[in-house]
Amino acid sequence: MQTDDIPHDQLSGPLRRPSVKKNVAAIHVSGKLTLLQRKLSNVLLLNAYDHLVSRPKHQIDARTLCMMVGYNSNDMETLKASLRSLAETTAEWDMLGADGQHEWGVSALLSYAKLKGGICEYAYSPALAEKLHDPKVFALINLNIQRRFTSGHALALYENCYRFVRTGSTGWWPIDLFRRLMGVDGSAYYESFKHLNAKVIKPAVKEVNKTSNILLDPEFRKMGRQVSELRFRIRENPQLAMLDIDDGEGVRQGPVYQGLLKVGVSDRLARQWIAEHGETYVAEKLAYLQGRDGVKSPVRYLTAALRDDYKAEVAPEPSPEAVKAAETRKVQASFAEQQAAARDAELEAARRKRAGRMARIRELVAARSPTQRDADKRLFLARLSDDLERAEFQRLGWGSALSVGEMVEFWEELAPGAFDDVA
Incomplete structure (x- = not known):
């Protein structure tokens, strides 16, 4: 992140120098995480982000968590194995502190995790939570983009490059550090740069450029005849930005979307509801609303109807399953709202940057x-x-x-x- 984004009176020491804006803070995650484990880590962080430094532990519905990262919602054993891997994985940072002093640190990615009563509870160490919450460090990974990845190496490369999008380059990384970021350190096969380039770098760059909102161009630096360092030039992907803008065109042609607009629901909220709940469920609640007279705020009423699953008939006391389903929808709605806000902010920042x-x-x-x-x-x-x-x-x-x-x-x-x- 450039220092222009931080109030100048909060900076001190070397951070006041213009050259510091190239010194982008980074948290590197070691370990050989699978694609699903990386996605799990991102969802857990997004769920906890607003309360990272104010709460010692965080909770999320386990079935919702499985759904968000692509597990079978009943596959608790895979979820346990993935949580175990995150607790065994280290996160390392190496950066300038707010006081201008160099700081290095290491922590387990999760300090603990447990499953009880259908709830996943987890925590970060205080030191790591503070670093993850720092706006100079944390780059919000859009979960819609994350879901498109099919390769763990590609997602790892995207995560490690995306936070440098505003500076245009990752800066030079030693090859040993890059192997660690990709989770292939310790492999004799990938000690050969020829193999590393053919099996990791080229396929990962190709998928990031095809799948995500950034485009990468790798560059290499040699010491003698051996490649010793590499960096990635980064620019925005204009094709994907155009696709993102037109992403809701199909939904906008449907009768449910049109019905929502007629009762005062905004474009973004209408598309969000249809994406979260499906057209059938939203159409049911819309019909329920239209069958009732005297509703002063249709949007607020529909929000409650979708959240609490209003029925045409007076329903009995909700079952535990219905309560859990309602809680699941609340969590999904929260995620969707954060994603929509993050994407809006990214698009607006991109528009301002491009115009400038x-x-x-x-x-x-x-x-x-x-x-x-x-x-x-x-x-x-x-x-x-x-x-x-x-x-x-x-x-x-x-x-x-x-x-x-x-x-x-x-x-x-x-x-x-x-x-x-x-x-």
Whole structure:
């Protein structure tokens, strides 16, 4: 995270220097976690995040937890094994503290976990909870994106790169550290960079670029004839951003969505309800609402009807199963709301960043002479290998939104530091 995002009067020591904004804090998770275990870790963290430093332990419905990460809801043995792995996995941090002092630390990823009465209870060590809750460290992983991954290496690479998206690069990582982040340290096979590149780096980069909201370009540094370090250049994935914006188009064509809008439900809340509960369940509650007169706040009434499963007939005392189902829906609604808010914040930040960069590019172009501008266009066009980006640039010139990342790199080479003050 750049220091521009933190109130300046809260910074001290080296953190006041502009160069510190490249010193991105990181928490590295060691151990050979499977894809589902990594997803489990993210869901547990998202569930606990608001109360990480104020509560010593956290709870979540076990069946809901299984559902959120893709386990069979009755598969408690797999859940136990995954929780055991998280308790045996270490999280390590190496960063500058708020006082400017260098700090290293290590902690178990979970200090304990237990299952009792259908509830999963778990806790983080106080030191790790403090680090995870620090906004300079924690990058909210969108669970919708997480679900798309089919490879544990790809998800691990995404998690370790995503927090650097605003700086544009991970910085150089020693190869030994990268092996540890991918969970392949200790394997003689992956001591060979040829094998590591073919079986881990290339497939993981390919899946991240295809699946997520960022695009990665690996770069390597050698010592002698051996690759000693690597880093990943990072830019936003404009294609996925467009897909995310249009994600609800199919739902918007349905009668249930249209019925919700007519009673005053917002677009986002309507799509959220349909995604959480399904069209059949939402249609049932909508019909129940429409059969009742004198409801002053349809949206509030529908919220309660969906949450508490209102029926057309007066229902008897709810069964334990119904109570648990209602609790499950509450947890799901909370997750969905946090995800929607996180995605809205990400999209807004991306829009602001893109607009700021485009404005700066226009300023730089305006400062060039006509001859220089023609030369700049030819030089930049020669750098583009993607046919779509080339066609877009030929049509729109420096107004091409598809090539923002490449344009920033181009102008940084011509005018170093030109974008340092662009958030």
